[in-house]
Amino acid sequence: MSLPLSSLCSHFFKHLTYCNSATTFFSFLRRIHCLPPPNRFSFVPSARAARQQLLSRLNVTAVNCSTLPLHNGAVTAHDAFILHYLSVRICCPRHVADVLSESLLCFGASSTTIDELDSHESGEEIWISSTFDVDQDVKDCISRAADSVGLKEIPNYKVEMHDHTDWIKQTQNLQAINIVLNPGLAFGTGEHPTTKLCLLLLRRLVNGGEYFLDYGTGSGVLAIAALKFGADLSVGFDIERQAITSARHNAALNNIGPEKLLLSLVPSKNGPEFENECPYEDISSQDLYNSKIIAEKDKYDVVIANILLYPLLDLAERIVSYAKPGAVVGVSGIISEQVPTVVEHYSQFLDDINVSTMDDWACITGSKKTEPGTT
């Protein structure tokens, strides 16, 4: 019984140095006393083994959380995979379920879920599942929410501590399409309208021998598709480490060697960091950063950027600079109402702008302006 409770305490103390305030310390102590007995925790060795396996698969150095790592106040990116959250099941009368869940959100819950399938069996009562951050005072939040809704007493509830492996595993399902893809936590199974629009564009443009740049590669689906259509070389950039490792993994699944598909991590904001030797401090990011290919401009016959509105506007000049003069640049990940802004911004860099749409999503293409007077 002492083992789970002490690792629980270690986690609270980690938060203590991070938050650094006397009042939160007392609320932690109070909560340690009122938590239900440890048999409800999922702190079992099998969860930890699954987590290690998951971490090695995602190519992240695992932090051993059975010791007491007191970081100096900073919570590093690795912790994102080991952070816990509280899952609370609350039982309440059916007619207040909706209002109670809204009110829980106001008082500090991170999310609330009402499962409709449960509700058909039971009569009067319905279960609300809610998630909270580990440093939230669950009892306080529930009592305030119940009060504001008009319930006379605090509803029954059960608290459990979960960690991320539970739901991460559930979202990784293998999609068997012509390109074998395991997107994991990166974007791009080929099903989203923007991906489809970009794939149609690729099919039209890539005939054999081209150099292709996928800015915002995610799972690597577009880069791999370009190679399958006959491109000579595909390069993928992304700001997320998981995306680079996922794309590398998918290339291997499709028997594409690393010399055909080059990948690199890039900084998320446009600025001087791009030209630095390496803006990242941690070794695992440095491995994924390839400053040589980031510096090669005017190289690609086709450039596609399937990201979001603001990054597209911010990075417009950079994205277009990678294309050869006269080459085609395609941008997507924008909804129809955002199209005019993007067209206006990109018209300073591209000629012959064309917009194609699917559902509510759009893809904008144009060819890079060839400046007169330059080579």
Place this chain on the structure above:
Amino acid sequence: MATLKEILTRRPVAATIRLTVPAGGAKPAPPVGPALGQYRLNLMAFCKDFNARTQKYKPETPMAVTITAFTDNTFEFTVKSPSVTWYLKKAAGIESGSSRPGHVTASTITLKHVYEIAKIKQSDPYCQYMPLESISKSIIGTANSMGIKVQKELD
């Protein structure tokens, strides 16, 4: 009234999920991850869709989103604008409402602020048919319950 086509193709609902997510900041981490992962919904599709639709808001603004998960692992979601209390706190420049509303005033705002907030709220799906005046009255009511005074002009 739903159209005939909608009734015939109606999918059984598996769950209704409510979340607060910062605008443009949906990631496969809590709160999004555990809530959606449980119903095997395509996390990244939701994140991308949500981020694209909330690009017009200032980043990190907390948006209330309601997701309807269907039994065939598809989903639909609606995004609502941030809560009135959040707007009021930002307009008044305070972190939290007054501890004794009615007795202790936390801060003051002008009618102009109320009008601006009402305009934003009117674009919410459930407020569209309300006259601006009614929305403003309800905002003033919320402000009173938080201990924020509403003045005609700032002196």
